[in-house]
Amino acid sequence: MKNFFMNVLETMYQTSKTQADQMLSEYNEGKGLNDHYFFN
DSSP states (O other), rough: OOOHHHHHHHHHHHHHHHHHHHHHHHHOOOOOOOGHHHOO
């Protein structure tokens, strides 16, 4: 049962990380690279 939850959490993490990376790159294209350091 623990593995199932770990898999779900990992999938959710990977998905949200991918979405965040996408949003970040789109934001950087629109606003410029200076704002990129704000997220790090």
